[in-house]
Amino acid sequence: MHYKRPKADVVIVGLGWSGSTMAEELTRAGLNVVAIERGAWRETSTSFPTTRNPDELSGSIRKEILQAPVTETYTVRNKPEETALPLRKYHNLTLGNNVGGAGTHWAGASWRWQPFDHQPYSHVMKRYGPKQLVDGLILQDWGVTYDDLEPFYDRFEKIAGTSGTAGVINGVKQPGGNPFEGSRQSPYPTPALARTRANILFADAATRLGYTPFPVPSAMIGAPYTNALGINLAPCTYCGYCQLYGCGNWSKSSPNICILPVLMQRSNFTVVTESEVVRINTSSDKKTATGVTFVDSDGNTGEQPADIVIVATFTLDNTRLLLLSGISTPYDVSSGQGVVGRAFTFQTLSWAFMFFENEYLNPFMNTGALATQIDDFNGDNFDHTGLGFIGGAGIQSLCNQGLPIGMSGLVPEGSPKWGKGWKQAFQKSYQNYAQIQGQGTSFAHREQFMDLDPTYKDRFGQPLLRITYNYNENDRRSGQFIRDKCVEIAKEMGARDVTGVSLADQPYSGYTPWDSSHVQGGVVMGEDPKTSVQNRYQQNWDIPNLFVIGASSFPNNAGYNPTVAVGATTLWTAKAIKELYLKNPGPLVRL
Amino acid sequence: MKRRDALKGGLVLLATSTLASIYKPAYSKTLVGGSGLWKAQPPPPLAVVDSSRLVFLTPDEAKLVGAIFDVLIPADELGMGATEAGCVTFLDHQLAGPFGSAAKDYKLGPVVEGLPQQGPQSIATPAEIYRKGLAELNRFSKKKFDKTFLDLDEAQKIEFLKNMENGTIDFETVKSRDFFTLLLQNVREGYLADPMYGGNRDMVGWKLIGFPGAVYDYRDWIVSKRGQKIDVQPVSLLRTA
Numbered sequence: 001m002h003y004k005r006p007k008a009d010v011v012i013v014g015l016g017w018s019g020s021t022m023a024e025e026l027t028r029a030g031l032n033v034v035a036i037e038r039g040a041w042r043e044t045s046t047s048f049p050t051t052r053n054p055d056e057l058s059g060s061i062r063k064e065i066l067q068a069p070v071t072e073t074y075t076v077r078n079k080p081e082e083t084a085l086p087l088r089k090y091h092n093l094t095l096g097n098n099v100g101g102a103g104t105h106w107a108g109a110s111w112r113w114q115p116f117d118h119q120p121y122s123h124v125m126k127r128y129g130p131k132q133l134v135d136g137l138i139l140q141d142w143g144v145t146y147d148d149l150e151p152f153y154d155r156f157e158k159i160a161g162t163s164g165t166a167g168v169i170n171g172v173k174q175p176g177g178n179p180f181e182g183s184r185q186s187p188y189p190t191p192a193l194a195r196t197r198a199n200i201l202f203a204d205a206a207t208r209l210g211y212t213p214f215p216v217p218s219a220m221i222g223a224p225y226t227n228a229l230g231i232n233l234a235p236c237t238y239c240g241y242c243q244l245y246g247c248g249n250w251s252k253s254s255p256n257i258c259i260l261p262v263l264m265q266r267s268n269f270t271v272v273t274e275s276e277v278v279r280i281n282t283s284s285d286k287k288t289a290t291g292v293t294f295v296d297s298d299g300n301t302g303e304q305p306a307d308i309v310i311v312a313t314f315t316l317d318n319t320r321l322l323l324l325s326g327i328s329t330p331y332d333v334s335s336g337q338g339v340v341g342r343a344f345t346f347q348t349l350s351w352a353f354m355f356f357e358n359e360y361l362n363p364f365m366n367t368g369a370l371a372t373q374i375d376d377f378n379g380d381n382f383d384h385t386g387l388g389f390i391g392g393a394g395i396q397s398l399c400n401q402g403l404p405i406g407m408s409g410l411v412p413e414g415s416p417k418w419g420k421g422w423k424q425a426f427q428k429s430y431q432n433y434a435q436i437q438g439q440g441t442s443f444a445h446r447e448q449f450m451d452l453d454p455t456y457k458d459r460f461g462q463p464l465l466r467i468t469y470n471y472n473e474n475d476r477r478s479g480q481f482i483r484d485k486c487v488e489i490a491k492e493m494g495a496r497d498v499t500g501v502s503l504a505d506q507p508y509s510g511y512t513p514w515d516s517s518h519v520q521g522g523v524v525m526g527e528d529p530k531t532s533v534q535n536r537y538q539q540n541w542d543i544p545n546l547f548v549i550g551a552s553s554f555p556n557n558a559g560y561n562p563t564v565a566v567g568a569t570t571l572w573t574a575k576a577i578k579e580l581y582l583k584n585p586g587p588l589v590r591l
Numbered sequence: 592m593k594r595r596d597a598l599k600g601g602l603v604l605l606a607t608s609t610l611a612s613i614y615k616p617a618y619s620k621t622l623v624g625g626s627g628l629w630k631a632q633p634p635p636p637l638a639v640v641d642s643s644r645l646v647f648l649t650p651d652e653a654k655l656v657g658a659i660f661d662v663l664i665p666a667d668e669l670g671m672g673a674t675e676a677g678c679v680t681f682l683d684h685q686l687a688g689p690f691g692s693a694a695k696d697y698k699l700g701p702v703v704e705g706l707p708q709q710g711p712q713s714i715a716t717p718a719e720i721y722r723k724g725l726a727e728l729n730r731f732s733k734k735k736f737d738k739t740f741l742d743l744d745e746a747q748k749i750e751f752l753k754n755m756e757n758g759t760i761d762f763e764t765v766k767s768r769d770f771f772t773l774l775l776q777n778v779r780e781g782y783l784a785d786p787m788y789g790g791n792r793d794m795v796g797w798k799l800i801g802f803p804g805a806v807y808d809y810r811d812w813i814v815s816k817r818g819q820k821i822d823v824q825p826v827s828l829l830r831t832a
Contacts, residue, residue: 045634046634049634054828077709083705085705085712088711239806248807266624270621270624297618297619360818360821365809365812404796405784418664422664426799427669427799510710
């Protein structure tokens with residue numbers, strides 16, 4: 001059966017963080033908004049009750065909260081001359097599969113990106129010149145600056161109830177915070193989380209080495225808080241069932257607790273769940289988007305016409321949906337021309353793993369983002385002259401795991417993995433294991449891109465998205481530099497057994513343990529239609545009533561988690577739609 | 592209709608019969624703001640494993656898995672062994688469910704071996720790997736020792752499993768190393784998952800490492816017990832202490 005729903009002012013594809021943030025803004029402005037969501041409805045009391053939630057097997061082991069590869073997956077290869085193969089099993093890109101998206105199960109690190117991260121090209125050219133860039137690296141500014149976005153970062157934090165200690169307020173450095181952060185107009189809405197024993201060992205060691213440790217801003221609410229939409233959020237309880245779990249306590253910021261309780265009161269909002277958008281429809285001249293086509297869970301094909309189309313799916317699926325719909329020019333690796341799928345970035349992760357001798361680190365008391373960090377080697381916070389790379393990493397003592405199955409393999413190298421010897425080793429290592437993560441920047445490269453796979457299809461017979469990616473020379477150099485810093489701090493912490501690793505030293509794999517889930521780009525915003533799909537308002541250069549929002553818009557990846565930057569750019573675009581576009585529908589940037 | 596033919600004129604047309612089988616039991620819902628349709632419902636009850644009967648393994652297979660599991664996690668002064676802790680029951684129920692059938696995996700072809708970094712490409716399910724792997728293991732044991740695995744002495748069993756772990760034993764239908772990896776993963780899961788799944792009897796796995804279990808609030812301890820040993824009686828979701 002094929003059916004057509006009544007026309008809406010706005011259709012939003014995907015109801016995660018960016019979709020629900022946008023929906024709240026536009027419904028408050030009086031627009032009639034329909035969201036189409038592939039996953040099912042999820043609500044805290046029903047879906048994540050505290051009497052059921054503390055269950056490692058269904059949570060972080062069987063990953064029941066994630067979108068499964070059977071629903072949709074990606075094919076991957078390292079180089080254009082290789083054959084891409086599908087990610088058949090759960091992999092490192094932890095996709096959400098429900099109303100709330102990945103914002104329901106995320107770890108919760110809640111960063112504003114630095115001024116450098118929004119204008120990397122200008123910064124690098126000014127400080128070092130073009131010789132600092134390795135061959136093939138793509139570096140470009142976003143067209144929107146940190147100062148443009150600051151009010152929207154501020155607003156998003158006040159929706160999320162972000163916890164943390166401010167480092168710079170109105171240009172004045174604050175004790176205990178990150179001295180490198182962009183200037184803020186107000187402190188974090190809620191106070192920083194308590195530190196664990198491992199966090200304190202790290203902070204003391206980093207201070208002795210001359211660095212400046214500070215608490216990682218997080219989605220774990222630091223104290224009772226009424227957010228910007230009037231919703232009451234509760235303090236985090238450090239239960240340790242956090243990343244890959246929904247929160248049953250109303251303590252981890254998510255669309256489900258921070259936005260949907262208000263949005264679902266508004267009669268001008270509708271969400272159609274368990275329905276997958278398969279195409280953005282356009283007029284025959286390809287200058288107007290007319291709505292979207294979706295397949296619902298009864299197998300029916302539906303159409304949702306709308307005046308404005310907003311695509312807010314998982315970052316990679318934004319690229320795929322444009323390619324499937326024949327919108328804008330696909331990137332061609334051989335010529336370097338085209339824009340959709342270009343400027344794909346990942347992250348470079350480095351680690352120091354360590355074991356102490358006689359600690360009680362009590363790892364079960366944790367959150368997804370219970371961390372103490374130094375930013376002395378992040379972004380452009382240090383002089384890169386002579387180092388041969390740009391970027392760096394946030395280096396942090398991360399206490400995000402204490403569940404027993406996940407910890408069962410974490411025994412010192414050379415220890416038995418089974419038998420009586422394993423039981424003895426595990427008993428000791430459980431209380432003595434700690435880790436330092438370097439979450440590193442990633443810059444786009446000519447040979448890192450996405451297109452449609454020629455062979456593998458999804459359940460509807462549409463091509464899967466193909467990722468062609470390997471670490472570039474900039475990544476390898478920065479990864480090794482950061483690994484050595486992680487090891488330096490781990491040794492200063494007094495650990496007995498320290499192992500350092502830079503993941504960029506091996507070929508990229510979607511299954512590398514300890515790797516990032518943060519992929520970006522493909523539909524980037526920018527200043528030039530030759531190198532970007534959309535203008536500084538995340539508005540398509542060719543189709544003015546089409547906006548693709550999320551981390552797909554970012555042409556480079558920071559040494560930070562992306563969610564709050566996604567929230568800020570979404571609010572920035574919402575304001576442009578409400579105050580500029582609705583008054584005069586058409587391109588908001590004219591060249 | 593072939594999948595490939597489903598894409599016509601830019602619009603996806605679908606054979607309803609195929610889709611129904613893919614989609615069950617999910618159903619699309621239209622939730623309208625202000626209607627109250629989205630409000631909280633009582634959560635579904637816990638599903639507790641019934642350990643009184645086997646649901647996937649044959650009795651002989653269960654005995655063999657138990658013998659392997661007890662080498663991987665033996666009984667000693669630190670606690671009971673894997674079989675006594677219920678790990679075979681745990682595995683039996685896991686293999687009968689979505690884990691056993693790899694229900695979440697992408698299984699469309701072509702199926703080809705790739706580079707190691709491209710990840711596992713086999714579409715064999717854990718249930719199939721156990722069924723074939725256990726038969727292979729006994730065949731190999733009889734050939735090499737003229738005994739079933741159950742009748743080997745402890746040192747021979749350890750040696751046998753080490754050779755599987757190293758991949759130096761050649762099975763015909765499954766890779767011995769892959770089977771070993773699955774065995775080790777599952778026995779650890781059974782020993783350490785919530786007891787409602789059939790293993791971790793008396794929370795023996797949690798007691799081994801001092802893990803408190805299904806606790807949802809540590810605000811009292813996060814600072815006051817920092818760096819200190821905590822003597823705690825764990826709790827499971829079944830609320831048995």
